Amino acid sequence: MTQQETLGVAVIGAGMAGAAHAAGWRAATTVRSPFPAQVRLVAVADIAEPLARSVAGRYGYERTETDWRALLTADDVDIVSVVVANHLHREIVEELLAAGKHVLCEKPLSDSIEDAQAMAEAARKSPQVARVGFTYQRAPGVAALSDLVRDGTLGEVVHLNGRYYSDYACSPQVPMTWRYRGSPGSGALADVGSHLLAAAELVAGPIRNVSGARFRTVIPERPLPKGATVGHGLVEVTDETEAVTNDDWAGLTVEFDQASGTLEASRVAPGHPNGHRLEITCTKGSAIWDQESPSEIQLFLHDDQVAAHQNGFRVVKLGPGHPYIAEGYPMVAPGIGVGQNDTFIFQARAFLEEVVGLPEEESWPRCASFDDGLRNMRVIEAAARSAAADGVAVTLD
Numbered sequence: 001m002t003q004q005e006t007l008g009v010a011v012i013g014a015g016m017a018g019a020a021h022a023a024g025w026r027a028a029t030t031v032r033s034p035f036p037a038q039v040r041l042v043a044v045a046d047i048a049e050p051l052a053r054s055v056a057g058r059y060g061y062e063r064t065e066t067d068w069r070a071l072l073t074a075d076d077v078d079i080v081s082v083v084v085a086n087h088l089h090r091e092i093v094e095e096l097l098a099a100g101k102h103v104l105c106e107k108p109l110s111d112s113i114e115d116a117q118a119m120a121e122a123a124r125k126s127p128q129v130a131r132v133g134f135t136y137q138r139a140p141g142v143a144a145l146s147d148l149v150r151d152g153t154l155g156e157v158v159h160l161n162g163r164y165y166s167d168y169a170c171s172p173q174v175p176m177t178w179r180y181r182g183s184p185g186s187g188a189l190a191d192v193g194s195h196l197l198a199a200a201e202l203v204a205g206p207i208r209n210v211s212g213a214r215f216r217t218v219i220p221e222r223p224l225p226k227g228a229t230v231g232h233g234l235v236e237v238t239d240e241t242e243a244v245t246n247d248d249w250a251g252l253t254v255e256f257d258q259a260s261g262t263l264e265a266s267r268v269a270p271g272h273p274n275g276h277r278l279e280i281t282c283t284k285g286s287a288i289w290d291q292e293s294p295s296e297i298q299l300f301l302h303d304d305q306v307a308a309h310q311n312g313f314r315v316v317k318l319g320p321g322h323p324y325i326a327e328g329y330p331m332v333a334p335g336i337g338v339g340q341n342d343t344f345i346f347q348a349r350a351f352l353e354e355v356v357g358l359p360e361e362e363s364w365p366r367c368a369s370f371d372d373g374l375r376n377m378r379v380i381e382a383a384a385r386s387a388a389a390d391g392v393a394v395t396l397d
């Protein structure tokens, strides 16, 4: 048996998404085909040590660190996921790349366009793989919509309606965290809306213009937490409050090359825990994907063979005709169910395939580049400029 290359993986941030990354790396070698390198789960780093220990223990990582800088000089670490608050991404990513580590950074790339530009620049200069995690581009239903447009089945996209409604911030008792600090656009639009923008662009192409943007902050202040926070959870709070400075809701109109779109992102939509949805109307039909039924799409096609009063949307259960399902699961059949956590496995696998040099045409689609992450931030910035000027149209270069 030949000696296999070993790739050591670490995750910085053991919060909500950090756990999904830790789990994703663990399963990444179990999909598609035997992976040509050994993947060693080395470290989970978090300033909250008990959290790091819990995630490392659950997913089989060898050690924990409370200072991410320890990873810079760790010879046994080759690949690092950066899964902390957005304003912390730049420093960590730049230092990791300079230390020769491959980096998978969470979305949005940062909380400011200046930092995102600097990060994209650092990635361009680095020989390491630097990618950003727009996991929904790997949701089989989103990929299926994109395929139906690309292969001509649906014809040209005429308009797209997309929304990412979530309800994690509905309660005024949800404490102040990094999610509620920052400039307009860094709230719901950057948090869940960045996924929506990436999914919409995968289906309808690049956004060229933003207009009619409106932001609303519905809960203007939040109590400070007594201790550490993870994800969206409720914790004990103090009597002190801090003002929320960014958007609870964002709505905008966009122009793609061929199509128009209306998009909304909300973190205060009761009853919509994870309501990410795309509807496209095209010249030959229409299609809908909704994360709350993630392994199916609804499809309507004009059909001269079917009487108009008998035609309508049909539900398509995505099955082994789709690569992520054909290659992503041990048991392969239509209707087996696909979840958001699976997309972290698919993402980790695509990243590993790039690191070992598998050619793009043989690999699962590459993860988004830092330049893609910067573009995503530019759309958010354009929406912020539009919202600040009563909905004025802002063209992206």
Ligand SMILES: NC(=O)c1ccc[n+]([C@@H]2O[C@H](COP(=O)([O-])OP(=O)(O)OC[C@H]3O[C@@H](n4cnc5c(N)ncnc54)[C@H](O)[C@@H]3O)[C@@H](O)[C@H]2O)c1
Pocket: 012, 013, 014, 015, 016, 017, 018, 045, 046, 047, 048, 051, 066, 068, 082, 083, 084, 085, 086, 088, 106, 107, 108, 133, 134, 135, 191, 228, 229, 230, 231, 232
């Ligand atoms: N792809 C997705 O579906 C998805 C989902 C949620 C969050 N995210 C992204 O993941 C990132 C993290 O979000 P989250 O919800 O997991 O946040 P979180 O608040 O749940 O967790 C962040 C963790 O970072 C730790 N931390 C803070 N400062 C640190 C430091 N200096 N060094 C090491 N650890 C530190 C905190 O203790 C905490 O455990 C954000 O960029 C967010 O946008 C992506």
